[in-house]
Amino acid sequence: xxxxxxxxxxxxxxxxxxxxxxxxxxxxxxxxxxxxxxxxxxxxxxxxxxxxxxxxxxxxxxxxxxxxxxxxxxxxxxxx
Numbered sequence: 064x065x066x067x068x069x070x071x072x073x074x075x076x077x078x079x080x081x082x083x084x085x086x087x088x089x090x091x092x093x094x095x096x097x098x099x100x101x102x103x104x105x106x107x108x109x110x111x112x113x114x115x116x117x118x119x120x121x122x123x124x125x126x127x128x129x130x131x132x133x134x135x136x137x138x139x140x141x142x143x
Contacts, residue, residue, distance in 0.1 A: 097123045101131065 074083035095115045099108040108130060110123050127137060
């Protein structure tokens with residue numbers, strides 16, 4: 064998840080020209096948002112943090128496994 068801000072204001076519409084919207088962003092840092100869904104129960108497990116590391120993902124996977132003891136298989140899908 065990123066906090067984005069356009070680097071310039073949009074330009075208003077003029078005769079025979081559509082509104083011009085800036086496409087470049089100033090980046091204000093990132094946050095990690097990781098979520099999992101238990102499709103059988105509808106329970107969502109989530110984690111939010113200030114870093115984006117492999118350690119964050121590893122800790123989340125360990126948490127999912129710990130909170131779902133007795134389940135034979137867990138399917139992971141990473142969507143970026």
